[in-house]
Amino acid sequence: MASLVASLPALAITALATLIVAIGVGDLSPRVVMLPVAAVWLFLFTAGVVAISSAITVRFRDMLNILPFLLQVGVFVSPIGYPRSELGTNVQRIVDLNPLTGIIETWRWMVLPLESLPIFPVAVSLAETAILLVAGWFIFSRLEVKMADEI
Numbered sequence: 001m002a003s004l005v006a007s008l009p010a011l012a013i014t015a016l017a018t019l020i021v022a023i024g025v026g027d028l029s030p031r032v033v034m035l036p037v038a039a040v041w042l043f044l045f046t047a048g049v050v051a052i053s054s055a056i057t058v059r060f061r062d063m064l065n066i067l068p069f070l071l072q073v074g075v076f077v078s079p080i081g082y083p084r085s086e087l088g089t090n091v092q093r094i095v096d097l098n099p100l101t102g103i104i105e106t107w108r109w110m111v112l113p114l115e116s117l118p119i120f121p122v123a124v125s126l127a128e129t130a131i132l133l134v135a136g137w138f139i140f141s142r143l144e145v146k147m148a149d150e151i
Contacts, residue, residue, distance in 0.1 A: 051136030099128035
């Protein structure tokens with residue numbers, strides 16, 4: 001969790017740069033005032049993922065080698081460099097199940113003057129964030145008692 005909190009300044013700098021570019025281009029949405037809500041959502045999602053992956057990594061050391069690969073795959077299956085709206089219908093349905101899709105689309109909707117927020121990927125992301133948080137708490141607390149022996 002310490003590394004998660006330590007990464008918050010990097011998120012703040014990136015968000016600030018995004019806001020400056022959006023202001024410079026003239027495409028800043030008034031919904032930008034809701035960005036703290038999205039930042040908390042992203043933090044909670046990341047906390048769930050970190051809790052699960054760190055608990056599993058202590059038990060299975062190979063996770064350290066697998067995580068960079070999984071993160072790289074995650075970048076390509078998340079609509080980061082491309083808008084979700086430009087995907088085909090079948091591909092869009094698959095991408096909508098990715099928990100990061102709703103978070104990314106919400107950030108775009110808050111910063112850019114987009115017409116509407118896609119409800120389905122946001123609802124899926126909210127549900128998956130809640131599941132990841134509960135699962136992360138459960139898995140970490142369950143494996144925590146054995147962590148000192150495993151290290």
